[in-house]
Amino acid sequence: MSTLSSEDSARLAKLFEDIRRETHTYVGYPCTSDFDYHELFNWLALPVNNLGDPFSQSSLRINTKELEREVVRWFEELTHADAGQCWGYVTNGGSEGNLYGLYLARELMPDGMVYYSQDTHYSVSKNLRLLKMPNIMIRSLPDGSIDVEDLRETIRIHREVPPIIFANIGTTMREGIDDIGKICALFKELALPRHYIHADAALSGMTLPFIADAPKWDFAAGVDSISISGHKFIGSPIPCGIVLARKVNVDRIARSVEYVGTLDTTVTGSRNGITPVFLWYAIHRFGREGFTQRVTASLDLARYALDAFTRSGIRAWRNPHAITVVFERPPETVLKKWQIAVQQDVAHIMLMPGVTRGQVDELITDITAARQEAKP
DSSP: OOOOOHHHHHHHHHHHHHHHHHGGGOOBSOOOOOOOOGGGGGGGGSOOBOOSOTTSOOSOOOOOHHHHHHHHHHHHHHTTOOTTSEEEEEESSHHHHHHHHHHHHHHHOTTOEEEEETTSOHHHHHHHHHHTOOEEEEOBOTTSSBOHHHHHHHHHHTTTSOEEEEEEBSOTTTOOBOOHHHHHHHHHHTTOOSOEEEEEOTTGGGTGGGOTTOOOOSGGGTOSEEEEESIIIIIOSSOOEEEEEEHHHHHTTOEEETTTTEEEOSSSSSOBSSHHHHHHHHHHHHHHHHHHHHHHHHHHHHHHHHHHHHHTTOOEEOOTTOSEEEEEOOOHHHHHHHTBOEETTEEEEEOOTTOOHHHHHHHHHHHHHHHHHHOO
């Protein structure tokens, strides 16, 4: 049996240690780092492929569609979908889920116009170009949510065109939440019978359901499709996510493919069969009670971080229900060390599972020291 050379093995070992070391200063992006899937390592010896629709078997039986369907059903309940009226699948991440939601909206309303806020994730404009969908960017409010007044006026000007709303349920930088109730009221106010709302809930889709006083944002609130990331709050060594949509809409675009003996309803043909196992494992390991505890811990840490920034004289704030703390942009040395995302004059940290108070304190110490060094 062929094996790696000692040089190649040493290179891999060094890279592994380098990446493991970097996870200590990984607080600027929303990825949980405290997951443990050691019990699933044997799955990496199988050529698992969830080809095609998860609710339709194919001629390829080496798949985990049974577990994938259970994952979909769990998220259906989490997002208050009507029983039997929702469809979904495990994606490669939030961007694919958003692409699917927009694709579905375009197929249903090819004459529609997409409206999205200026705080929307950068991948969405790329998806709109790929789909060649006409679109208009709407102003954002200071908290990151869409300016509903600007949206109202813009839709009113284009009221002959069905509106497709790309709603943010937790924006990338500030974790702002678009008001779905006001958007739906806007449809009624302007007498718009044809409309579609896709909700990008990449991060907050796994936090809001476990917060008692959270705003309404899901199927019960009136959205038509939802994208949630799996590698963000749940945690996974492989990027993944879930997309959900009203089944009646998906049925209108489904196509049968004889070659593989299944329905073509997903963005990709061959699909990852391992990530559904990760999600299934995490769901069964933690359950609703466990995720409630993890969300509560992240919220507590976010409050601690905000207080710590304030005590140190660093301007900072956070939205209600957010595990993101936004603060004034620190020196470049701090940004590089702590892998922090920035937007103009602000930065943020994400208080995900795996982040500790010690890391927050160390970050603030670094900011304070860097500021002192920068003084003339």
